[in-house]
Amino acid sequence: MSRQAKQSHPALESRNITRDTLSFPIRCARVTAPRRRGITVHGHGQEHLKILLRSSAIQKRVREIGLQISKDYKGQRVHLIGVLKGAAIFLSDLVRQIRVEVSLDFMSVSSYGHGRQSSGQVRLNKDLDTSIEGLNVIVVEDILDTGLTLGYLMRVLQQRKPNSLKIAALLDKPERRIKKEVKADYIGFQIPNEFVVGYGLDYAERYRNLKDVCILSLPPS
Numbered sequence: 001m002s003r004q005a006k007q008s009h010p011a012l013e014s015r016n017i018t019r020d021t022l023s024f025p026i027r028c029a030r031v032t033a034p035r036r037r038g039i040t041v042h043g044h045g046q047e048h049l050k051i052l053l054r055s056s057a058i059q060k061r062v063r064e065i066g067l068q069i070s071k072d073y074k075g076q077r078v079h080l081i082g083v084l085k086g087a088a089i090f091l092s093d094l095v096r097q098i099r100v101e102v103s104l105d106f107m108s109v110s111s112y113g114h115g116r117q118s119s120g121q122v123r124l125n126k127d128l129d130t131s132i133e134g135l136n137v138i139v140v141e142d143i144l145d146t147g148l149t150l151g152y153l154m155r156v157l158q159q160r161k162p163n164s165l166k167i168a169a170l171l172d173k174p175e176r177r178i179k180k181e182v183k184a185d186y187i188g189f190q191i192p193n194e195f196v197v198g199y200g201l202d203y204a205e206r207y208r209n210l211k212d213v214c215i216l217s218l219p220p221s
């Protein structure tokens with residue numbers, strides 16, 4: 001097993017990392033390995049980053065998702081709900097690729113407590129500014145991982161009587177899913193069980209600004 005594979009997501013949890021957190025399908029690419037193995041980009045200290053998804057591939061996929069949403073909602077308005085903070089960059093690119101009428105709102109939740117394992121409890125840190133009753137809502141998330149966050153959000157939002165409720169997730173890590181029933185309607189890329197950063201995704205609040213999505217490897221503890 002590669003060093004990156006060993007330092008996958010559960011490994012990060014075992015380091016007691018608290019994460020800010022805030023789920024088809026159109027066809028999505030399945031990414032199985034770094035596109036160019038051996039390319040290490042800038043990391044903090046001894047942290048190493050390897051490119052998994054290049055910026056050009058992300059931009060192309062975001063354009064495709066925007067086009068699909070524009071077709072699916074032709075003649076209607078869509079209300080995008082960005083899940084802060086991870087989805088901020090995906091949402092800001094996606095919204096500019098949508099050709100139908102769009103409105104925006106944001107929520108912030110955390111799906112992990114201070115323990116090492118996911119508590120399964122999701123806390124709402126910031127609620128919506130406006131009602132979603134009767135609206136065609138698309139929740140925009142950076143990554144669908146265990147599904148706890150989006151499972152919770154879908155339950156909460158469904159109670160508010162939107163006309164329709166869908167999910168757009170840039171990344172999907174199916175191997176990690178706990179809430180199997182949570183499925184995204186629009187997915188950018190299915191990725192392997194690795195901890196990734198960039199394009200909005202962070203490690204301890206860092207790396208959100210990377211244009212590529214990279215696999216993060218930590219120094220041995």
Ligand code: IMP
Pocket residue numbers: 009019020021022083086111141142143144145146147148149150194195196197201202203
């Ligand atoms: P879930 O509730 O486990 O599906 O977690 C979703 C949230 O966990 C996402 O919104 C991300 O903020 C965070 N997350 C999950 N996997 C990763 C990752 O590989 N890198 C960075 N953040 C992640």
Ligand code: MG
Pocket residue numbers: 019020021022085086201202
């Ligand atoms: Mg995050």
